[in-house]
Amino acid sequence: METPAINQHNKEEYPPMHSAEHLLNGEMARRYGCGRAFSAHIERKKSKLDYHLSKPLTDEELRSLESYVNNAVNADVEVTEEYITQSQAMKRFDMSRLPEGASDTVRVVHIGQYDQCLCAGSHVNHTSEIGNFRITSSRWQDGVQRIVFKLDR
Ligand SMILES: [Zn+2]
Numbered sequence: 001m002e003t004p005a006i007n008q009h010n011k012e013e014y015p016p017m018h019s020a021e022h023l024l025n026g027e028m029a030r031r032y033g034c035g036r037a038f039s040a041h042i043e044r045k046k047s048k049l050d051y052h053l054s055k056p057l058t059d060e061e062l063r064s065l066e067s068y069v070n071n072a073v074n075a076d077v078e079v080t081e082e083y084i085t086q087s088q089a090m091k092r093f094d095m096s097r098l099p100e101g102a103s104d105t106v107r108v109v110h111i112g113q114y115d116q117c118l119c120a121g122s123h124v125n126h127t128s129e130i131g132n133f134r135i136t137s138s139r140w141q142d143g144v145q146r147i148v149f150k151l152d153r
Helices: 015-032 059-074 086-092
Strands: 039-041 047-052 079-085 105-111 115-118 132-141 144-152
Touching: 015 047, 015 059, 015 105, 015 115, 015 132, 015 144, 059 132, 079 086, 086 105
Parallel strands: none
Antiparallel strands: 039 047, 047 144, 079 105, 105 115, 132 144
16 A cells, blocks of 8 residues: 655755655554654754554654665665656546645655655765664654654765
């Protein structure tokens, strides 16, 4: 089953951080069925993503997510883009979050076989450019799981 797969961005973000966000979002949606982060603060030094989860992630789960992203980084896969029409996108993705007035053509960003989603942001060309992904803290409160991460480059 395809999971909700839209990253919305109003401003340019630091491409390595934003690309790491794609990888983590894709895996969170697959593992937990929680969709992609509903709130994101992506910055060069440190980023935060929030997900709706009914219980906190364990340390083991967090380490496993970290390993997943680093495996994708170490695999050094290519990031590619594809342009499709909105009607094609409706069949492949959850379009509930497409903004009003979005263009007829939308862009799908693929990170190898790791993730695909609709996104207008800026990305690395190859995953090795992301650097080592490290979850530095996490917090769960009232059904919201926050994951804070840094990149060591
Ligand atoms: Zn993106």
